[in-house]
Structures are given as C-alpha cells and as structure tokens.
Amino acid sequence: MAKSAESLALFHSVPQANVSIVEKVNYLINAGLIIIGKANLSVRHVFEKLMPSGSSSGSDVAVAAEYAPLVIGTETNESLVWPASRCTLYSIKPTIGRISQSEIVPLSHDCDIVWSDSQNTL
Known part of the structure; x- marks a missing residue:
C-alpha cells in the first residue's frame, strides 16, 4: 500500500518491506479481515473548525460513525490521541520501539509510533 504522508513527492511511494504492524494485519487478512479503506491527513482542510483535530481525524470519524471497527495509524504529536478523545474512542x-518504525514517514524518530484507535478495547 502506498505511503504518501500527504506529500506529492511521496505520492507513488511504496515501502520496500512490511512494517511489523503490516505483517500482523496481513495475518488478520489471511484470517478474514477486510480492509475497507485508506485515509490520509488533511493538510489544508476547508472545514478545519469542524474537525476533531489531528492528522487522523478522518479515520477516527469513520470509526466513530461505525464505518470501520478500528484504525491503525502513526502519531508524532498526539495526532491519534486528540481525534480519538474528541470522537470518544x-x-x-x-x-516506542516495540513496533518497527522502519517504513513510516517520520517527523521525529523519538516520538513517531504506530498504534490504533477503536470504539472498544477489542
């Protein structure tokens, strides 16, 4: 799956290897998981005052609206925490370090992390 980080320079970028989280998702796909979409952050969103904030706001709104049971994303500066708290997820x-960061687009290697939001604790 392409990783663009909302950058035109990375628009067609495809990771050379799977991140450990992707390997785990592939395991779930083989067990029957269906991926229903891929979201990206909004750099200049026209409805910014209505967003729950954070780069994962669209993903978390989809989970809160029950379009998807969970979202997997990356966070540097509370881009998953803020929308999750505003969407009651x-x-x-x-x-940090428990899940590989080898193929994510980092802003800070000390802060970037892969994690998930959901409506329940699974």
Whole structure:
C-alpha cells in the first residue's frame, strides 16, 4: 500500500518491506479481515473548525460513525490521541520501539509510533 504522508513527492511511494504492524494485519487478512479503506491527513482542510483535530481525524470519524471497527495509524504529536478523545474512542499506544518504525514517514524518530484507535478495547 502506498505511503504518501500527504506529500506529492511521496505520492507513488511504496515501502520496500512490511512494517511489523503490516505483517500482523496481513495475518488478520489471511484470517478474514477486510480492509475497507485508506485515509490520509488533511493538510489544508476547508472545514478545519469542524474537525476533531489531528492528522487522523478522518479515520477516527469513520470509526466513530461505525464505518470501520478500528484504525491503525502513526502519531508524532498526539495526532491519534486528540481525534480519538474528541470522537470518544479508545487508543492503544505501545511503548516506542516495540513496533518497527522502519517504513513510516517520520517527523521525529523519538516520538513517531504506530498504534490504533477503536470504539472498544477489542
């Protein structure tokens, strides 16, 4: 799956290897998981005052509206925490370093982390 980080320079970028979270998702796909979409952050959103904030706001709105049971994303500066709290979702944040960061687009290697939000604690 392409990783663009909302950058035209990375629009067709495809990771050379799977991140450990992708390997886990592939395991779930083989067990019957269906991916229903891929979201990206909004750099200049026209409805910015109505957004729950954070780069994962669209994903979390989809979960809150029950379009999807969960979202997997990356966070640097509370881009998953803020929308999750405003959409009354649960966030599961692993310790930095427990999940590979090798193929994410980092802003800060000390802060970037892969994690998920959902309507329940799964």
